[in-house]
Amino acid sequence: MQKWKTKNGYIIFQVLSGRSNSYLISSDKINILVDTGKKLSCKLLQKNIDSLNLKRTITSLILTHTHYDHCQNTFTIKEHEKCEIVMSEKEARYAEQGFTTLPKGTFPISQLISRLGNKIGAKSFGYKPFTPDILVNEEFDFKPNNMNIKIISTSGHSKGSISIIVDNEIAIVGDAMIGVYKNSIFPPFADDKEEMIISWGKLLKTGCNIFLPGHGKEISRELLQKEYTLYSQKLNIHSVEYYPKP
Ligand SMILES: [Zn+2]
Numbered sequence: 503m504q505k506w507k508t509k510n511g512y513i514i515f516q517v518l519s520g521r522s523n524s525y526l527i528s529s530d531k532i533n534i535l536v537d538t539g540k541k542l543s544c545k546l547l548q549k550n551i552d553s554l555n556l557k558r559t560i561t562s563l564i565l566t567h568t569h570y571d572h573c574q575n576t577f578t579i580k581e582h583e584k585c586e587i588v589m590s591e592k593e594a595r596y597a598e599q600g601f602t603t604l605p606k607g608t609f610p611i612s613q614l615i616s617r618l619g620n621k622i623g624a625k626s627f628g629y630k631p632f633t634p635d636i637l638v639n640e641e642f643d644f645k646p647n648n649m650n651i652k653i654i655s656t657s658g659h660s661k662g663s664i665s666i667i668v669d670n671e672i673a674i675v676g677d678a679m680i681g682v683y684k685n686s687i688f689p690p691f692a693d694d695k696e697e698m699i700i701s702w703g704k705l706l707k708t709g710c711n712i713f714l715p716g717h718g719k720e721i722s723r724e725l726l727q728k729e730y731t732l733y734s735q736k737l738n739i740h741s742v743e744y745y746p747k748p
Pocket residue numbers: 567569659677
């Protein structure tokens with residue numbers, strides 16, 4: 503199982519890979535799960551978590567956003583682990599209804615997939631509704647047991663997309679970018695492309711060196727910087743929200 507370690511000794515395990523990634527942030531005190539994958543992966547996710555023989559329980563589950571392929575096991579995990587669910591307030595109403603509209607396509611083929619998918623709707627792309635416990639907005643200092651973890655809004659792929667900044671070193675970014683292609687991180691789906699590129703700028707300003715996406719492999723700072731320069735010119739984006747705020 504792939505893992506990353508930060509200067510304060512937090513370990514990030516990749517507890518689910520393949521179609522969708524899930525990560526577990528682990529310290530000597532607590533464990534935090536990020537995303538839950540698709541329903542079909544539920545047993546595998548549980549098995550991979552069990553294989554870590556964690557000394558502590560999972561206290562929190564953070565959802566980078568509420569598309570079905572990231573949150574279909576949320577209800578089950580909450581029942582099993584009795585953990586709190588942390589997510590953006592902008593997607594709370596979706597969680598309660600058990601369906602989040604699929605994002606727009608950024609290429610002609612993904613535009614078609616998105617339209618067809620939204621016609622099918624909750625039947626294939628829904629999830630068991632759940633109630634979030636902590637709702638975050640633009641920025642949230644999430645300091646469970648004094649851990650150095652921040653959550654920032656990185657909207658664009660969806661309205662309520664958030665990223666988790668671990669120890670100012672590693673960012674878990676959901677679908678704000680994609681790690682499937684070698685030289686591009688531009689995702690095939692995004693509700694607001696411009697907003698997403700602005701979020702890339704925010705992520706660069708956190709100083710993180712590694713970006714862990716919801717699909718594919720880790721993304722380097724160099725590649726994010728290159729893509730940010732390319733797309734901010736392409737889409738004519740000049741203003742980047744300053745982070746951290748003065
Ligand atoms: Zn998504």
